[in-house]
Amino acid sequence: METNSFAQTYPRFGGKIITAQKPEYETARKVHNGMIDKYPDLIVQCQDAEDVAMAVNYARKHKLLLAVKGGGHNGAGLGMCDGGMVIDMSLMRNVTVHPEKNTVLVEGGCTLGDLDTATHAFGLAVPSGINSTTGIGGLTLGGGLGHLTRRCGLTIDNLLEANIVLADGRLVKASATENEDLFWAIRGGGGNFGVVVSFLFRTHPISTVYGGPMFWNMSEAKELMLWYQTFIKQAPDEINGFFAFHQIPPDPNMFPEEFHLETMCGIVWCHSGDPEKAEAFFQEFRQNKKPAIDLVGPLPVPVIQTLFDGLFLPGYQWYWKGDFVKTLTEEVIDIHIKHAWKIPNFFSGMHLYPINGAASRVGKDETAWNYRDATWAMVIAGVDPDVNNKDRIINFSRDYWTELHPYTEGGSYVNFMMEEGEDRIKSTYGKNYHRLVDIKGKYDPDNLFRVNQNIKPQAKMTF
Structure with a gap:
């Protein structure tokens, strides 16, 4: 491929064109996971x-093989x-807040930090993830789990519309009233259907929460996990x-x-309701379940x-595995504790993110x-x-996941998946998979957008 042919074809292109000969290439080809070492031509x-x-x-x-990078x-x-x-x-990181409409328009290259900073100035928030460096594009298209999920739903449950460049180069809007099938598909179907250049979200009047981590000694892990399971299944949405x-x-x-370098169990809290009720809840909780480390507050x-x-x-080695989980039996909890003791360092670990509350009141279809x-x-x-510890962290994640997987629901949150194959993708979408295949065939029949957790269009019939 002629590396300068893009500029010749599109002299009106306003961004940056980076090839391997450019000094910024090494930085531009990096993503957050240092384990990824890929070399695009352009x-x-x-x-x-x-x-x-x-x-x-x-x-x-x-x-050309085509990948789409938002937050990386x-x-x-x-x-x-x-x-x-x-x-x-x-470069596409504009955020426009419309407080009178309780909405925010976010470009596809924004991070959660960009979004949070802009909305917080108006006392508003959009439910998203747990790290400000995460890209809003990938997070949203995969679903969007975070601190406000139980109160406000998934990020996709707060998506009102999206502007998308399709495989044929058209810019279209997807919403509840325009290209409804596409709007359905991008809410969880990943980057299979086009390049989302902007998102319009509903905002919520949430400015300050009562939250942070609490940790307990591992001797209390089983009792705490059993209590947590019962509690979170019936807790008020704001917790x-x-x-x-x-x-x-x-x-x-x-x-x-x-406590430095000690293996511990914990809960990372976020109470987004009335501050007095939050204070009262945690005061009582601390009396009953006194943590060894308590960093919870406004x-x-x-x-x-x-x-x-x-x-x-950015640049650390990452390897993760995920699954959806309904129930923590005592047998499952024992498996968790067994592998928790094998956590290789203070960067690694296991999280269980709740998806009940408001998120559970949206229908599966x-x-x-x-x-x-x-x-x-x-x-x-x-x-x-340290790149030298790559095998160690991979083995930790795989071994832990392999022993737990038979007790899970079969599929995984797509944003917690490595490249795991078509069967795993089918398990993740369940009965929604075939509808996604049909929509993929309509909007991207040649599978241009395939560097993702790929939903393949049905093969074209030839006669």
Whole structure:
């Protein structure tokens, strides 16, 4: 491929064209996961929807392998490719808040930090993830789990419309009244259907929450996990808390030194309701379940979203496995505790993110996201800054997941998957899979958008 042919074909392209000969290439080809080491022939950093349309048309006409990069947080590195072309939206980070309408318009290259900062200025929030460096595009298209899920639903449950560049280069709007089938598919179906250049979200009047982590000694893990299971299944929607196993980071500014590097169990809380009710709840809870480490208190939404950013810096090695989970039997809890003791370092661990509450009151067929009846999305993450520990963190995650998988619901949150094959994707979408295949065939029949958790269109009939 002629590396300068893109510029010649589209002299009006307003972004940056990066090839391997450019000094910025090494930085541009990196994603958050340092385990991903791919070399595209061409990276085009687009500045608007018109640029994206040019890039899509070029890739289609030249039959190039095409990846789409938003925030670059995808664990499997599906925002990058070897050879071919990358559409990079990192220059597209405008956020426009409409407080009178309780909406916010967010460009596809934004991070959660961009979104949180803009909405917080108006006392508003959009339910999203738990790290400010995560890209809003990948998070949303996969579903969107985070601190406000039980109160406000998944991120996709708050998506009102999206502007999308399709495989044929057209820019269309998807909403409840326009291209309704496409709107259904992008709410959980990933990047299979086009490049989302902007999202319009509903906002919520949430500015400060009562949250943060609490940790207990491992001797209390089984009792705590049993209590947590019962509690979270019937808790008021405004109370969110994800269960975790971790080693305590050796950070004297955050954690008492006596617990540094100790393996512990914990709950990361987020109470987004009335502050007095939150204070009363945690006061009673502390009396009954006194934690060894208690960092829970009033926090602005952007602060709770950044609590763990410093632990998960770009360039670290990542390997994670996930599953949807309904129930924690005593046998399952014993398996969790067994593997928790094998956590390799303070970057790695296991989380159970609740998906009940408001998220569970959306029908399984109302969006592509299928597991509305599960209680948690589980992720087991091996993370390490040292490339020499790659095999160690992979083995930790795989071994932990392999022993638990038979007790789970079969599918996984797509944002917690590596490249795991077509059967795993089918399990993740369940009865929604065939509808997704049909919509894929309508909007991307040649599977241009295939560097993702790919939903393949049905093969074209030939006579």
